[in-house]
Amino acid sequence: MARVVAGIGLSHVPSIGPVVDRGRQGDPAWKPLFDAYVPVREWLARLKPDVAIVVYNDHGADFLFDKYPTFALGVAERYRIADEGFGTRPLPEVRGDAELSTHLAESLVYEHEFDLTVCQELAVEHGFLVPMNLCFPHGASGWPVACIPLQVNVIQHPLPTARRCYKLGQALRKSISSYEKDLRIVILGTGGMSHQLQGKRFGFMNEAFDQMFLQKIESSPDELADITHQEIMEQAGAEAVELIMWLTMRGALSENARRIHRHYYAPMTTGMGLITFEDGQPKAM
Amino acid sequence: MGIALKAIPDTSIFDLRVSRRGYRLNKLCASLCSPANREAFKQDEEGYMPGFDLSEKEKHLIRKRDFAGMIDAGMNIYFMLKIGSVTGNGLYRMGAQMRGESYEQFLGTRNIQGAV
Numbered sequence: 001m002a003r004v005v006a007g008i009g010l011s012h013v014p015s016i017g018p019v020v021d022r023g024r025q026g027d028p029a030w031k032p033l034f035d036a037y038v039p040v041r042e043w044l045a046r047l048k049p050d051v052a053i054v055v056y057n058d059h060g061a062d063f064l065f066d067k068y069p070t071f072a073l074g075v076a077e078r079y080r081i082a083d084e085g086f087g088t089r090p091l092p093e094v095r096g097d098a099e100l101s102t103h104l105a106e107s108l109v110y111e112h113e114f115d116l117t118v119c120q121e122l123a124v125e126h127g128f129l130v131p132m133n134l135c136f137p138h139g140a141s142g143w144p145v146a147c148i149p150l151q152v153n154v155i156q157h158p159l160p161t162a163r164r165c166y167k168l169g170q171a172l173r174k175s176i177s178s179y180e181k182d183l184r185i186v187i188l189g190t191g192g193m194s195h196q197l198q199g200k201r202f203g204f205m206n207e208a209f210d211q212m213f214l215q216k217i218e219s220s221p222d223e224l225a226d227i228t229h230q231e232i233m234e235q236a237g238a239e240a241v242e243l244i245m246w247l248t249m250r251g252a253l254s255e256n257a258r259r260i261h262r263h264y265y266a267p268m269t270t271g272m273g274l275i276t277f278e279d280g281q282p283k284a285m
Numbered sequence: 286m287g288i289a290l291k292a293i294p295d296t297s298i299f300d301l302r303v304s305r306r307g308y309r310l311n312k313l314c315a316s317l318c319s320p321a322n323r324e325a326f327k328q329d330e331e332g333y334m335p336g337f338d339l340s341e342k343e344k345h346l347i348r349k350r351d352f353a354g355m356i357d358a359g360m361n362i363y364f365m366l367k368i369g370s371v372t373g374n375g376l377y378r379m380g381a382q383m384r385g386e387s388y389e390q391f392l393g394t395r396n397i398q399g400a401v
Contacts, residue, residue, distance in 0.1 A: 014366075015376075015401065029399030059363035064315050065304055085318050085367030155363060157290060157300035198362040199353075200295035202380040203394065230291060238296050239362070267397030269380065 002179040009246040011272040036263035049186040056127035069117035074149040075101040082123035097146040107175035166225035169251020189249025191242025193271035210271040307359020314364035
């Protein structure tokens with residue numbers, strides 16, 4: 001039986017891509033961020049997940065406004081690297097797990113009433129790739145895990161509510177647990193934290209809000225799922241609504257999931273948060 | 286704003302009304318996700334724009350590199366990054382302009398200026 005072994009909430013800031021591609025992880029301005037992921041990768045190496053389900057959003061690379069799905073699930077055997085307007089990054093194609101994707105699509109639609117858009121072709125960009133760079137660096141033979149992209153509309157209102165994203169995570173957990181193969185699965189919820197990238201309020205960040213969010217996603221996610229888009233945008237900037245995708249990750253974990261890592265770094269215009277949870281452990285007595 | 290959303294000062298909330306207004310501008314930007322189109326835009330911007338049914342005012346915003354104006358005209362920030370990149374205006378340069386600051390002034394407001 002497949003099961004969720006871990007969940008990770010993390011930011012997917014595009015400027016991290018060129019830093020990785022140019023090997024600048026040790027630069028003083030970037031070192032604090034990359035250092036935080038060293039223990040995360042060691043932890044993941046011990047957990048040995050088979051599949052990463054990456055909850056992310058596209059930024060106008062593959063999903064355009066002619067048709068914009070609220071939730072879109074990749075069901076392919078492989079995913080191309082997208083050119084999002086700055087050239088295609090030198091990264092290996094992403095290996096999918098079409099069989100698991102198909103099970104998830106069927107279970108989510110038939111059993112849990114999440115009527116997803118399904119994608120036989122999907123090209124991934126920084127929203128997906130930066131979290132992969134940080135958690136699962138690729139080698140000569142490709143990426144160390146199979147991946148399933150789950151794209152969420154967080155850029156064109158009406159967006160799904162935070163509660164809906166949380167419920168999607170809960171449904172995802174049930175769908176995973178009804179899959180016959182013995183797979184270890186990690187869920188990545190990506191995006192944010194506080195940032196606003198347009199208007200006179202460009203560059204707005206709010207560390208107090210971000211720390212609150214990190215605390216609550218650990219201790220009281222159900223309460224956090226009541227947060228509105230308006231509250232997030234007012235307190236953390238218009239583009240911070242990406243944070244609702246972290247709730248899908250948290251919804252996919254059990255109540256007694258144990259928090260392992262937590263980090264925060266806000267160098268330029270985005271609060272870059274990191275939180276990890278380990279799941280599937282017996283409840284502490 | 287529609288149901289559940291209220292205006293926030295100095296902020297564009299990209300809803301369906303804004304998206305409809307900026308549809309052609311965003312479509313032009315999306316086209317810049319191919320090296321051949323980026324090259325064509327760089328070679329002949331005036332020759333590139335007519336393919337997108339832009340109004341004269343929208344073309345003017347592109348000619349002037351008026352990023353605040355583009356946002357007001359319905360551009361989505363993530364799509365605007367593409368025309369920013371092709372015209373040599375990265376996110377922080379566009380941001381400085383939208384704030385009404387020089388690039389250097391803007392960098393001076395950041396926690397770690399080297400993280401660019």
